[in-house]
Amino acid sequence: MKTALLMALVLSGAVHVSVHAAAPDAYQPKPYVQFQHAEWTKNASIYQINTRQFTPEGSFRAAERELPRLKALGVDILWLMPIHPIGQAKRKGTLGSPYAVRDYLAVNPEFGTLDDFKHFVAAAHAQGLHVILDWVGNHTSWDNVLRTSHPEWYEKDRKGQPHPTPWYDWDDIIDLDYQQPGLRRYMTDAMRFWVREAGVDGYRVDAAGLTPLDFWEHAAAELRAIKPVFLLAEWESRDMHARAFDATYAWTWWEGLRAVAEGKADATSLYTYYAWNQKFYPKQAYRMLYTTNHDKNAWDGTEFEIFGPAVDAAIVFSFVSEGIPLIYNGQEAGNRKRLAFFERDALQWQASPYTALYTKLLAMKKQHSALWNGDWGATMEQVPNDAPKQIFSFVRQNADDKVFAVFNLSGQPVQAGFRDDLHVGRYRDFSTEALVQVDGGTRFEMAPWSYKILTKAE
Known part of the structure; x- marks a missing residue:
C-alpha cells in the first residue's frame, strides 16, 4: 500500500526523485589487459628445448652449440623445460620427471652448472634470442629442500600429511599451500633470482591454473619491474591475460583440429573456438598454437601419429592463425619418435624437408605484420x-x-x-x-x- 502511494505521489509531482549523475568516466570502456607486452614478442615464435633429449650430451654446453642453427631457423623465444634438480624420493624411471623439483634455486647437475646455464643465456642473447624457464609452482618433489625448512608450506590431507595433486597420477610430487604468505614471498623471490642473476626473459608456468591467480598477478608485476618479460601459462583461462600472462595454451584449438584430422568433425567445428577467441578473449591475448609439445609427444604420440596426412596443414595453420606458434625440438628434423620422459632418449637429428618448411613459415610470420601476435597483428575474418x-x-x-x-x-x-x-x-x-x-x-x-x-x- 505504501509503495503504491509513493508511486502515485512521484507521478503527480508531489515527491521529487533526485538522480545523481555518475562520474564522467564511469561509462568509459576500460582496457581488460593491464600491462604491455614486451615489443620483442610482437612477431615472435617459441621453440621448446627438452634439454635432456636435445643433444647427445644432454647439457647446456651442448645445447649452446645449436644456438646459431636456431637463429638461422628463425625462432625467437627458447623455452627450456625445468632446469632444477629432480627429487629422489618416489622418482619415476631412472632420471625422474623434470617437473618434480627438489630445489628452485639450483641447477640439475645432469645439465651442467649454474655458470654453464648463465653462459647459455648470454650466448642466446648474443644471437638475439630470448630464454624462458619452465616454472613448476603448484608442487615440488617429496624431498624438496622446503620440506625441512618450511613443512607448513605444504597442503595437508585429512591425516595431516602432504599429498599429490588430487585425481592425477602425479605421485612423485606434493602440493604447495598458497595460503601461506611466506611461500608466496619465497616463490616470487626465486623467480626474481633467475631473471636478475641468470638473465632469463620470463617463464612458461606449468599447470598455472592450479595456483591462485592473484599470486601470478603479483609475481608478474615484480618481474616486469626488473625488465620486460614474457609469461606463458599452461592454462586456457581468459583471466590469465588481464594482469599476469602474455600467452595461454590453445588446448581447444589442438583438440578441435585433432578431431577434424581423425574424421570425427568437419571444418565448421572450429568455428566455436574462433568465435570465443574473437569475442571472449582480449585482442591483446597471445594464444599458443602447436601440433606437439613434450606432453603430447610423450603421452599422445608424435604429430605424425596424431594428425596423419593432415600434419602439414596443421603445422601451417598454427602459423597463419591468430596465435603465437610453438615448435617442439626435433620437429624441424621431422622427428617421428616419442621421446622418453623419465630416461635419456636423445633426438636423432637428420636432414628433413621440415627444416625448410619451418624456416619459411617463421620468415613469413616476421615479414607479414597481419600475422603478428595479439593486437600487433590482424583479426581473422x-x-x-x-x-x-x-x-x-x-x-x-x-x-x-x-x-x-x-x-x-x-x-x-x-x-x-x-x-x-x-x-x-x-x-x-x-x-x-x-x-x-x-x-x-x-x-x-x-x-x-x-x-x-x-x-x-x-
Missing part, C-alpha cells in the same frame, strides 16, 4: 566458401598487409569457390612464390589436406 564442411578460409589484413589462407580440412579433393570480395587482391603464393590474382570468380582445386597461403604482393 571468415571468407565464406561453397564447401564449408571441408574448406576453412579466412583473411587477416591491416592497413599495410594482407594474407588470404585456404585449408582443405578433409580427405577428399575439393574445388573451392568464395563469396563476397574480402579475399580479392594480388598475392604471392607461399608455396610456389608465383604471383596470383584473385577475383570474385577465382576457384581453387584443393587436394586432400592441402593448403594455399597467399600473402600480399609488394
Whole structure:
C-alpha cells in the first residue's frame, strides 16, 4: 500500500526523485589487459628445448652449440623445460620427471652448472634470442629442500600429511599451500633470482591454473619491474591475460583440429573456438598454437601419429592463425619418435624437408605484420566458401598487409569457390612464390589436406 502511494505521489509531482549523475568516466570502456607486452614478442615464435633429449650430451654446453642453427631457423623465444634438480624420493624411471623439483634455486647437475646455464643465456642473447624457464609452482618433489625448512608450506590431507595433486597420477610430487604468505614471498623471490642473476626473459608456468591467480598477478608485476618479460601459462583461462600472462595454451584449438584430422568433425567445428577467441578473449591475448609439445609427444604420440596426412596443414595453420606458434625440438628434423620422459632418449637429428618448411613459415610470420601476435597483428575474418564442411578460409589484413589462407580440412579433393570480395587482391603464393590474382570468380582445386597461403604482393 505504501509503495503504491509513493508511486502515485512521484507521478503527480508531489515527491521529487533526485538522480545523481555518475562520474564522467564511469561509462568509459576500460582496457581488460593491464600491462604491455614486451615489443620483442610482437612477431615472435617459441621453440621448446627438452634439454635432456636435445643433444647427445644432454647439457647446456651442448645445447649452446645449436644456438646459431636456431637463429638461422628463425625462432625467437627458447623455452627450456625445468632446469632444477629432480627429487629422489618416489622418482619415476631412472632420471625422474623434470617437473618434480627438489630445489628452485639450483641447477640439475645432469645439465651442467649454474655458470654453464648463465653462459647459455648470454650466448642466446648474443644471437638475439630470448630464454624462458619452465616454472613448476603448484608442487615440488617429496624431498624438496622446503620440506625441512618450511613443512607448513605444504597442503595437508585429512591425516595431516602432504599429498599429490588430487585425481592425477602425479605421485612423485606434493602440493604447495598458497595460503601461506611466506611461500608466496619465497616463490616470487626465486623467480626474481633467475631473471636478475641468470638473465632469463620470463617463464612458461606449468599447470598455472592450479595456483591462485592473484599470486601470478603479483609475481608478474615484480618481474616486469626488473625488465620486460614474457609469461606463458599452461592454462586456457581468459583471466590469465588481464594482469599476469602474455600467452595461454590453445588446448581447444589442438583438440578441435585433432578431431577434424581423425574424421570425427568437419571444418565448421572450429568455428566455436574462433568465435570465443574473437569475442571472449582480449585482442591483446597471445594464444599458443602447436601440433606437439613434450606432453603430447610423450603421452599422445608424435604429430605424425596424431594428425596423419593432415600434419602439414596443421603445422601451417598454427602459423597463419591468430596465435603465437610453438615448435617442439626435433620437429624441424621431422622427428617421428616419442621421446622418453623419465630416461635419456636423445633426438636423432637428420636432414628433413621440415627444416625448410619451418624456416619459411617463421620468415613469413616476421615479414607479414597481419600475422603478428595479439593486437600487433590482424583479426581473422571468415571468407565464406561453397564447401564449408571441408574448406576453412579466412583473411587477416591491416592497413599495410594482407594474407588470404585456404585449408582443405578433409580427405577428399575439393574445388573451392568464395563469396563476397574480402579475399580479392594480388598475392604471392607461399608455396610456389608465383604471383596470383584473385577475383570474385577465382576457384581453387584443393587436394586432400592441402593448403594455399597467399600473402600480399609488394
